[in-house]
Amino acid sequence: MRYLSTRGGMQPQSFTQIMLGGLCPDGGLAVPESYPRVSPAELADWRGLSYAELAYEVLHKFCDDIPAADLQALCAKTYTKAIFRTEAIAPLKTLAPGLHLLGLSNGPTLAFKDMAMQLLGNLFEYVLARSGERINILGATSGDTGSSAEYALRGKRGVNVFMLSPHGKMSAFQTAQMFSLQDANIFNIAIRGVFDDCQDIVKAVSNDAAFKKRQKIGAVNSINWARVAAQVVYYFRGYFAATKSNDEQVAFAVPSGNFGNICAGHIARMMGLPIARLILATNENNVLDEFFRSGRYRVRPPNEVTQTSSPSMDISNASNFERFVFDLVGRDSGLVRDLWSKVDAGGEFNLAGTPYFANVKEYGFVSGSSTHADRLATIRRVYKEYGVMIDTHTADGLKVGLEQRQPGVPLICLETALPVKFAETIREALGRDPDYPAGCENLESLPQRFEVMDADAGAVKAYIARHTGL
Numbered sequence: 085m086r087y088l089s090t091r092g093g094m095q096p097q098s099f100t101q102i103m104l105g106g107l108c109p110d111g112g113l114a115v116p117e118s119y120p121r122v123s124p125a126e127l128a129d130w131r132g133l134s135y136a137e138l139a140y141e142v143l144h145k146f147c148d149d150i151p152a153a154d155l156q157a158l159c160a161k162t163y164t165k166a167i168f169r170t171e172a173i174a175p176l177k178t179l180a181p182g183l184h185l186l187g188l189s190n191g192p193t194l195a196f197k198d199m200a201m202q203l204l205g206n207l208f209e210y211v212l213a214r215s216g217e218r219i220n221i222l223g224a225t226s227g228d229t230g231s232s233a234e235y236a237l238r239g240k241r242g243v244n245v246f247m248l249s250p251h252g253k254m255s256a257f258q259t260a261q262m263f264s265l266q267d268a269n270i271f272n273i274a275i276r277g278v279f280d281d282c283q284d285i286v287k288a289v290s291n292d293a294a295f296k297k298r299q300k301i302g303a304v305n306s307i308n309w310a311r312v313a314a315q316v317v318y319y320f321r322g323y324f325a326a327t328k329s330n331d332e333q334v335a336f337a338v339p340s341g342n343f344g345n346i347c348a349g350h351i352a353r354m355m356g357l358p359i360a361r362l363i364l365a366t367n368e369n370n371v372l373d374e375f376f377r378s379g380r381y382r383v384r385p386p387n388e389v390t391q392t393s394s395p396s397m398d399i400s401n402a403s404n405f406e407r408f409v410f411d412l413v414g415r416d417s418g419l420v421r422d423l424w425s426k427v428d429a430g431g432e433f434n435l436a437g438t439p440y441f442a443n444v445k446e447y448g449f450v451s452g453s454s455t456h457a458d459r460l461a462t463i464r465r466v467y468k469e470y471g472v473m474i475d476t477h478t479a480d481g482l483k484v485g486l487e488q489r490q491p492g493v494p495l496i497c498l499e500t501a502l503p504v505k506f507a508e509t510i511r512e513a514l515g516r517d518p519d520y521p522a523g524c525e526n527l528e529s530l531p532q533r534f535e536v537m538d539a540d541a542g543a544v545k546a547y548i549a550r551h552t553g554l
């Protein structure tokens with residue numbers, strides 16, 4: 085399996101080559117040269133597999149430069165009850181006949197990003213040990229991504245993590261999750277500023293090519309292909325759990341921000357999984373809903389991005405979307421390059437009226453959006469009718485999923501976080517505190533380890549150099 089750039093300007097590369105990189109050299113995203121197909125016989129065999137076994141079967145199709153036995157061992161080491169608190173790893177909860185929640189937030193940080201990031205941590209360690217290299221991950225976070233990366237990479241050989249976050253601006257729970265880590269390879273840097281200041285520092289440091297090379301700076305952001313590939317697994321798992329035979333079709337409802345999660349659903353469908361609909365849900369930041377309704381992709385300037393009660397979906401630009409558009413336009417990399425020359429300049433494109441946009445339905449996509457009031461109403465309704473507490477992001481997905489549901493087609497709503505992470509909105513909706521999962525009760529009273537710094541790229545570089553000794 086070889087990987088190409090969506091913009092056509094990269095020599096074909098292997099899975100582990102693209103795994104350690106970020107954007108392709110031409111600014112595009114890495115995609116497989118073709119999607120592997122799953123035969124009916126394989127699909128029948130896969131139905132009975134454990135999560136770890138299924139993960140191996142799926143990933144094996146995307147990764148041919150890690151020996152099979154090693155990949156199998158990495159999957160077995162990752163998808164355990166000890167890490168994901170449940171034997172099923174991604175348990176299916178049935179609310180009513182034909183209406184399900186797929187639990188993706190039972191990992192260490194209680195959000196779905198752990199599903200892929202935990203594997204990525206083990207893949208990184210394995211590949212670095214094989215090559216004798218070291219890498220220093222630099223990132224910026226406003227919450228879920230940073231903590232998920234830290235929990236995946238803590239204590240791993242060959243890797244340090246330098247994570248910038250806006251000082252005093254994350255929720256108490258998210259702050260405690262990150263800052264209570266005591267591992268020597270984790271460096272939390274609280275920047276006096278907002279999230280954009282953190283992101284600007286990451287850009288400035290990465291633009292210093294000499295520094296980047298000397299310090300071996302890498303990233304684990306949401307465009308990482310290995311993360312997308314690892315997410316494909318739970319679409320298969322959810323399908324098997326919600327159906328009795330492989331002749332049935334299902335729909336998935338996916339709370340979306342950077343289009344990473346639902347991109348994996350698209351790939352599962354391209355591999356042959358019988359998915360009737362991929363239902364994309366946004367919050368008030370509806371850049372993706374606007375595209376799927378109208379064909380217009382209009383990136384929002386920072387001052388148009390609203391802070392919402394489903395903050396992990398507050399995006400201006402969906403960083404993985406280019407992967408889907410590449411397929412939608414018949415894998416025409418010249419056209420993708422043209423479209424994204426507009427996006428990268430802060431502009432927009434419009435596919436309305438083109439034959440490409442007419443194809444959106446053939447790819448199974450429909451969409452909708454949700455507001456704060458919708459979230460409150462959905463959280464209340466699910467709690468009252470089914471006795472189940474859901475988080476704000478899951479509520480966005482469920483609200484749109486129910487609107488776009490088709491009779492006779494089971495609907496699987498992806499649960500992307502646990503309610504405890506967004507306690508304030510739960511109290512607003514239900515007038516009570518969310519339940520704390522076992523082991524998290526005392527998180528906020530643990531000692532915290534972090535460095536407070538000004539929003540100054542030079543100072544951050546000096547801090548990194550001091551701690552790596554390079």
Ligand SMILES: *Cc1c(COP(=O)(O)O)cnc(C)c1O
Binds near residue numbers: 196228339342501
């Ligand atoms: C990251 C995240 C999302 C959005 O996922 P994308 O892959 O960016 O579309 C939704 N919900 C939660 C809780 C998240 O952390």
